[in-house]
Amino acid sequence: MKQRATVVCRVGTRILLVGKANSRWSLPGGKPEVGESFEAAALRELIEETRLHAIGMQYLFAFVGTRTCHHVFAAHIDERHSPVPSNEITRCTWAKVTDISDLDTSVSTRGIVDVLALNRRYDPREQSRHQRADAFVQNLREALHDVGLNGWTPAL
Incomplete structure (x- = not known):
């Protein structure tokens, strides 16, 4: 099975998607080089694909x-x-979390966003678009302890 470092960048309720010519949208990322950690690969791929530098x-x-x-x-x-x-x-966009299922994205990108958009209080089949976007943001905040970068690993 292939191994890939995949990066989620969020601004509000939008996430960064990237695309190659004539391909589906996906999350930034790629295969680690020999001896490279997944975190280092994630940082490198983000810079190589988008020229964005992670703070954490x-x-x-x-x-x-x-x-x-x-x-x-x-x-x-x-x-x-x-x-x-x-x-x-060849292209980058900030897409609304609630629009991911309507875009031509990779199956894994949709799956990763779905995992992050789960809200334990609601049946996923009955979640409104607003509840889904709110759950996505809240889940990332909880996972990252999004208060003044507490919990973040400083970028290498």
Whole structure:
């Protein structure tokens, strides 16, 4: 099974998606180089694909897709900086969490967003778009202890 470092960047209720020419949208990330940690790969891939530098990085969970195990990290970025497509990436966008299911995204990207948008108080099949977006933000905040970067690993 392939191993991949995958990065979630959030601004409000929007997340960063990247795309190669003629491909689906996905979360930034890629394969670690020989001897490279997943965290280092996540940081490197974020810079290579978007030119964004993470202020901090936090491991969230592993998401196992059909052929790839995604080691998912949340990156804290300076919201004043905009992503710039770089290397093999030809486009970047900030997409609303609630629009992910309507976009042409990879199956794993939809799955990772679905995991982060789960709200234990509601049946996922009956969640409103607002509840889904709110759950996504709250789950990331809880996972990251999003208060003054407490809980964040400083970027390497």
